[in-house]
Amino acid sequence: MNGQVLLVVVLxxxxxxxxxxxxxxxxxxxxxxxxxxxxxxIKEVPVVQIKEVIKEVEVIREVVKEVPVPVYTSAAxxxxxxxxxxxxxxxxxxxxxxxxxxxxxxxxxxxxxxxGVVVRAASIRGDLARRDARLRRQSTAIAxxxxxxxxxxxxxxxxxxxxxxxxxxxxxxxxxxxxxxxxDRAYGIDAAWTAVQQGDTAAGTELTELLxxxxxxxxxxxxxxxxxxxxxESAVATELTGVLSRLGDMxxxxxxxxxxxxxxxxxxxxxxDFEEVFRPATAVGDVPRLPQRHDLVSWQTFTTAPGETVIAxxxxxxxxxxxxxxxxxxxxxxxxxxxxxxxxxxxxxxxGHQAYPDDRTAVAVWNGAGx
Numbered sequence: 001m002n003g004q005v006l007l008v009v010v011l012x013x014x015x016x017x018x019x020x021x022x023x024x025x026x027x028x029x030x031x032x033x034x035x036x037x038x039x040x041x042i043k044e045v046p047v048v049q050i051k052e053v054i055k056e057v058e059v060i061r062e063v064v065k066e067v068p069v070p071v072y073t074s075a076a077x078x079x080x081x082x083x084x085x086x087x088x089x090x091x092x093x094x095x096x097x098x099x100x101x102x103x104x105x106x107x108x109x110x111x112x113x114x115x116g117v118v119v120r121a122a123s124i125r126g127d128l129a130r131r132d133a134r135l136r137r138q139s140t141a142i143a144x145x146x147x148x149x150x151x152x153x154x155x156x157x158x159x160x161x162x163x164x165x166x167x168x169x170x171x172x173x174x175x176x177x178x179x180x181x182x183x184d185r186a187y188g189i190d191a192a193w194t195a196v197q198q199g200d201t202a203a204g205t206e207l208t209e210l211l212x213x214x215x216x217x218x219x220x221x222x223x224x225x226x227x228x229x230x231x232x233e234s235a236v237a238t239e240l241t242g243v244l245s246r247l248g249d250m251x252x253x254x255x256x257x258x259x260x261x262x263x264x265x266x267x268x269x270x271x272x273d274f275e276e277v278f279r280p281a282t283a284v285g286d287v288p289r290l291p292q293r294h295d296l297v298s299w300q301t302f303t304t305a306p307g308e309t310v311i312a313x314x315x316x317x318x319x320x321x322x323x324x325x326x327x328x329x330x331x332x333x334x335x336x337x338x339x340x341x342x343x344x345x346x347x348x349x350x351x352g353h354q355a356y357p358d359d360r361t362a363v364a365v366w367n368g369a370g371x
Contacts, residue, residue, distance in 0.1 A: 094125065096133035101229075102169045104135060107350075110142055111342035112153075114247050116306075116368020119153060120345035128357035137161075137168045138314055138361040141175035147186035150248040154179050155363035157263055159314040161237040161289055166229055170236030173225060174218050174290060178242060181214045193244075193256050196301055211258050211297045215240075219291035226291075237289040239263050241280060243312045245365050253367045255310060258299040262287045264318050267302070268309040270335045274321055277302045277310075287315075304367040309334050313362035317349075320356055339366045 094106045109122040125136035137160035145152050158174050160167025182189065188210050195203030218240070226236045239261025246254045257265045257278035265278040280288075281298040288296040304310055311334075313321065321327060333340065333348055340348060349360055 094130040096131065098133045098135050100135060102166055104139075104168050104172060106130070106136060107346065108140065109342050109346040110140075111345070112142060112144075114144075114153065115249070117153065117245065117247055117253070118339040118366040118368065119155060119363065120339060120342055121155065121363040122342075122346040122349050123157075123361040124346070124350045124359060126356060126358040126360070129359065135168045136359050137164075137171060138359040139168070139171040139175045140361050140363055141179070142363060143179040145179065145183050145186060145244075147183050148190045148244075148246075150246060153245040153247055153365065154182065154242060155245065155310075155312050155365060156240065156242040157312050157314055157317075157361050157363060158241075159239040159261065159263055159316070159359075159361070161234070163234075164237045165235040166226070166231055167236060167238055169225060169229075170222055170238035170290070173222065173236070174238055174240050177218055177221050178214065178240065181217045182242075182244075185210050185213060189244075189256075193254075193301070197254060207299060208297070211299055212295060215260055215290060215294040215297045219294040222291040233291050237292065239280075239287065239289050239314070241265065241278075241312055241314075243310060243363070243365070245310065252303040252305055254301065254303055255365075256299060256301050257312070258297060260288055260290055260293060260297050262315040263313065264315065265300075266311040266313065266318065266321070267304060268311060268331055268334050269305075270307055272335075273327060273331065274311065274318075276318075304365075306367055307335070307337070308367050309339075310365040310367070311362055314359070316358040317360045317362050320358075320360055321362075334364060334366075339364070 111120045121140045123140045143154045158171035160171040192203045192207035241259035241263035244256040259280040266274040278300040
């Protein structure tokens with residue numbers, strides 16, 4: 001009996017002890033955790049250092065002012081009166097940059113060789129345009145048309161109307177586009193050309209119609225270009241003259257010249273003058289130009305013997321080539337057995353003893369002894 005009482009007393013004491021600990025833990029405040037954050041201080045750069053850099057930039061600007069580059073706006077170019085060049089005012093390089101829409105390069109040149117056939121092309125801005133920051137309004141291009149049989153070399157020159165606000169665009173565009181328009185009609189043009197060479201007079205009418213399709217397509221392209229610039233068709237007006245030259249191993253090489261405007265095709269033989277073999281038909285009055293007079297396309301077939309050279313050029317360039325000193329010098333250079341390189345051809349076309357105000361553009365095709 002005493003043992004049971006003792007057990008009850010011990011258990012009661014244990015329960016009171018556990019209850020006391022529970023009360024103590026409940027009243028104990030919760031543990032507080034602290035979080036530390038690193039504070040990064042950015043050191044400010046003294047204002048004095050920035051001022052020193054600005055002073056260095058100002059020194060550079062002063063150096064640039066010592067060599068001013070003349071830039072003219074399109075309004076200034078139109079309003080300035082044209083002052084003729086002096087007899088010794090020959091410019092070997094451009095002086096001023098035109099600040100106008102759709103600007104083109106001062107000079108372009110190209111070249112290729114197909115066996116015995118060598119072609120060189122160049123277009124140079126005139127001395128007056130170089131001095132007065134005016135654009136080169138003439139253009140040129142050469143291309144291989146493989147859809148003909150045998151393939152043909154296409155050589156083209158274009159002269160934009162000096163009065164056209166965007167005629168440099170028209171000249172460059174027709175030089176690029178005409179190769180596509182002719183290539184699309186290669187089969188028909190090739191067949192009609194061959195028939196004409198064989199004496200088929202009816203084929204001449206067919207050839208004229210095919211070439212009118214080419215110039216009609218060029219008219220549509222130029223019209224869209226003018227509309228895209230909010231300009232009339234006359235703003236992109238340009239002349240066009242092209243020559244198709246058959247490639248391959250042959251002695252007398254056939255050529256087909258065509259065009260709209262007044263730009264001729266010349267032939268140079270050893271020790272002779274520049275002979276005109278083609279000039280597009282002209283209307284009464286003003287010179288016909290694309291896109292307005294696309295219907296006035298004309299053509300002419302001819303051949304060259306080994307050693308002869310064909311030159312497609314703008315009307316102003318033909319006048320330049322007929323100057324006494326220029327004619328004698330270039331007739332001798334361009335009738336050599338070995339044609340000049342592209343850069344040399346450019347130099348020969350651009351060199352002169354007196355200033356020439358207009359652009360000069362020409363493509364020369366040498367007929368070698370054989371391919």
